Amino acid sequence: xxxxxxxxxxxxxxxxxxxxxxxxxxxxxxxxxxxxxxxxxxxxxxxxxxxxxxxxxxxxxxxxxxxxxxxxxxxxxxxxxxxxxxxxxxxxxxxxxxxxxxxxxxxxxxxxxxxxxxxxxxxxxxxxxxxxxxxxxxxxxxxxxxxxxxxxxxxxxxxxxxxxxxxxxxxxxxxxxxxxxxxxxxxxxxxxxxxxxxxxxxxxxxxxxxxxxxxxxxxxxxxxxxxxxxxxxxxxxxxxxxxxxxxxxxxxxxxxxxxxxxxxxxxxxxxxxxxxxxxxxxxxxxxxxxxxxxxxxxxxxxxxxxxxxxxxxxxxxxxxxxxxxxxxxxxxxxxxxxxxxxxxxxxxxxxxxxxxxxxxxxxxxxxxxxxxxxxxxxxxxxxxxxxxxxxxxxxxxxxxxxxxxxxxxxxxxx
Numbered sequence: 001x002x003x004x005x006x007x008x009x010x011x012x013x014x015x016x017x018x019x020x021x022x023x024x025x026x027x028x029x030x031x032x033x034x035x036x037x038x039x040x041x042x043x044x045x046x047x048x049x050x051x052x053x054x055x056x057x058x059x060x061x062x063x064x065x066x067x068x069x070x071x072x073x074x075x076x077x078x079x080x081x082x083x084x085x086x087x088x089x090x091x092x093x094x095x096x097x098x099x100x101x102x103x104x105x106x107x108x109x110x111x112x113x114x115x116x117x118x119x120x121x122x123x124x125x126x127x128x129x130x131x132x133x134x135x136x137x138x139x140x141x142x143x144x145x146x147x148x149x150x151x152x153x154x155x156x157x158x159x160x161x162x163x164x165x166x167x168x169x170x171x172x173x174x175x176x177x178x179x180x181x182x183x184x185x186x187x188x189x190x191x192x193x194x195x196x197x198x199x200x201x202x203x204x205x206x207x208x209x210x211x212x213x214x215x216x217x218x219x220x221x222x223x224x225x226x227x228x229x230x231x232x233x234x235x236x237x238x239x240x241x242x243x244x245x246x247x248x249x250x251x252x253x254x255x256x257x258x259x260x261x262x263x264x265x266x267x268x269x270x271x272x273x274x275x276x277x278x279x280x281x282x283x284x285x286x287x288x289x290x291x292x293x294x295x296x297x298x299x300x301x302x303x304x305x306x307x308x309x310x311x312x313x314x315x316x317x318x319x320x321x322x323x324x325x326x327x328x329x330x331x332x333x334x335x336x337x338x339x340x341x342x343x344x345x346x347x348x349x350x351x352x353x354x355x356x357x358x359x360x361x362x363x364x365x366x367x368x369x370x371x372x373x374x375x376x377x378x379x380x381x382x383x384x385x386x387x388x389x390x391x392x393x394x395x396x397x398x399x400x401x402x403x404x405x406x407x408x409x410x411x412x413x414x
Contacts, residue, residue, distance in 0.1 A: 002058065010089050011082065013065050013074040017090065018044060021058040026335045027126075027301055028098045029053065030060040030091060034108035034132075034284075036230065037222035039068030039215050042199075042206030050290045056298065056337060060094055060102070064110075066222045069211035075221035080116070080229050087117045091124050103300060104128045107286060109226075115235060118242035127300050128242075131249045131286045131293060132257060135265065137233040140256045141166045144180060147255035151183045168231050170223040180283075185255040187284040236264050245272035247296050251281025251288060298337060302351070303330045306343040315340065315350060315406070324373055325400045326389055332357060332400055337407075356403040363395030373401075 002021040007014055018041055031047070033040040044061050053059045065086050066075035087104075094102045103126045106114035111133035118128060134140060145165050149157055164176040181192035190198075203212035248265065250257050262277070269275060276296055281288035305323065307315065314320035325332060334357050340350040362381055375381050378395070385393045 008090065008093060010065070010086050013070070013077075013086075015065060015070075015086065015090070016041060016063045016068070017094075018061040019058060020044070020048070020054050020061070022054050023335065025333055026056060026058045027100055027333075028058040028060060028094050028102035029297070029301075030062060030094055030102050030104050032062065032087060032104060032106040032110035032114055033064065033067070034110050035064075035067070035222070036109050036226040037067060037219035039063050039203070039206075039219075041068055042202040042215070044206070046202070050287065051294050051297075053294070053297070056301070056335065058098060060090070062090055066218050068215050068218070069207040070214070070218055072214075072217070072221065075218040076225065078222050078225045080113070080226065083113050083226075084117045087113055088120050088124075091117075091121055095124055101126045103297075105131075105297060106133070107131045108283065109134050109230065112233070112235070115240050115246070118240045118244070118246065122243045125244060127244050128246045129249065129293075129297055129300060130246055132251065132254055132283050133248065134230070134233060134256070135235050135261050137166075137231050139258050139261050141231075143258035144176065144185075144255050147185060148176075148179055148183070152179075166231050168227045170220045170227070173223055173227055180255055183255075184253070185282050188280070188282055188288045236268070239268045245270075245274070245300070247274045247276070247300055249276045249278065249285055249293055249296055251283065251285035252277050252279050253281060254283045254285065256283050299339070302337050302339040303332065304339045304341055305330075306341045309342060309344045312340075312342050312349055318406070321405065322372055322401060322403050325402055326362075326385060326393065326397060328400050332402055338404060351407040352404040353407065354402055355405045358401045359398055360401070361396050362393070362399050365399065365401075369401060 002019060002024065004019050006017045006019060008017060031040060033043070040061050041063050047059075047061070048054060063070065064083055066078045091102055091104065101124060104114045106112070106128065108131070111130035112135070114128050114130055115133060148164065160175065160179070163172040164179065167173040167176050177186070178192040180186055181190065181195055187195065200212065203215050207215055246269070248269070250262060262275075266275065274296070276292065278285050278289045278292055286293045305325075307323070311320060332354060334354050336354045338352045338354065339348055340352060341348050362385070363378060365378065365381065370377065370381070375384070382393060382395065
């Protein structure tokens with residue numbers, strides 16, 4: 001089990017990253033928290049209990065500049081440009097630290113920062129899951145205003161309208177958050193009081209009493225700096241064009257994400273991107289529909305292996321649980337989740353985990369290896385694989401002997 005806290009010096013600030021995984025070598029994923037100003041290290045237990053990402057990934061929980069138990073100075077020197085620069089630094093550090101390209105899992109304004117950094121990270125990360133990304137502040141503000149108008153009396157709305165339509169200070173921003181939460185716009189089944197109580201408890205558990213006080217102070221300071229910038233945000237005016245796939249997730253009951261933004265997004269996504277709409281989810285879609293969002297994350301990291309039709313039935317009945325792979329271009333590793341596909345029609349027939357892997361020259365495979373994979377002798381191994389890969393196959397060619405375990409339906413439910 002991996003669980004360690006790392007302190008990084010980034011542009012004059014000290015930022016903390018907690019790394020968690022069930023075993024070494026799992027693909028890294030960096031979580032970029034919602035906000036602005038919300039810490040993440042206090043939420044680690046909640047993420048672990050709900051998502052169980054550590055079973056399949058090395059999860060990096062990152063407290064952004066000025067968030068959590070950071071110094072007052074760090075909280076007062078934030079900007080979207082700096083947060084984006086910091087994300088690029090942490091992503092590059094995580095790639096160097098693990099020897100693997102990480103993916104990003106961003107929520108709300110955290111997802112926005114991921115999108116802003118995406119072009120710069122094209123050679124650093126594999127993909128992005130962007131949940132409830134803030135795309136167009138003006139459209140978001142109008143949508144939130146309409147949402148509250150429909151649910152509040154005319155008199156009550158009139159009293160708060162000037163403060164909540166486009167909040168640029170922490171008090172007004174938090175007032176709108178309270179109203180949206182109380183009407184079910186943030187997280188299903190939780191009003192603002194319950195959310196605030198849970199947050200304070202988690203802050204005390206995560207940072208101690210004094211650290212919790214500093215975290216709340218920093219939240220206000222970060223919001224004071226970032227809200228004026230956020231109020232003018234419109235990614236559609238200069239849409240990022242990264243090369244990696246981006247997987248967008250939105251709740252259709254999110255008052256901060258109007259249908260007009262989804263329509264605009266549909267016109268700019270590229271072929272490798274995906275868009276998932278969750279009918280019953282609100283702004284915190286990842287907590288409202290954990291299984292659905294976890295499925296998006298898992299599929300993002302699956303490695304596809306194709307099998308001939310005559311092997312599909314054997315795999316499904318459990319009589320075949322090993323495959324040989326030459327010239328591995330997928331960097332197969334223990335712990336990888338596999339998507340198994342029928343090579344004849346492209347149908348996905350199963351998911352599996354790699355549980356063991358051995359690499360050796362073809363000429364040194366054992367008699368047990370040959371029998372397990374249905375070969376008579378080493379000459380047949382060379383003959384069969386030369387038909388597939390050409391004359392470049394020799395006795396010195398490395399083969400990866402991959403052992404896998406099929407996922408049960410309960411496992412797939414996440």
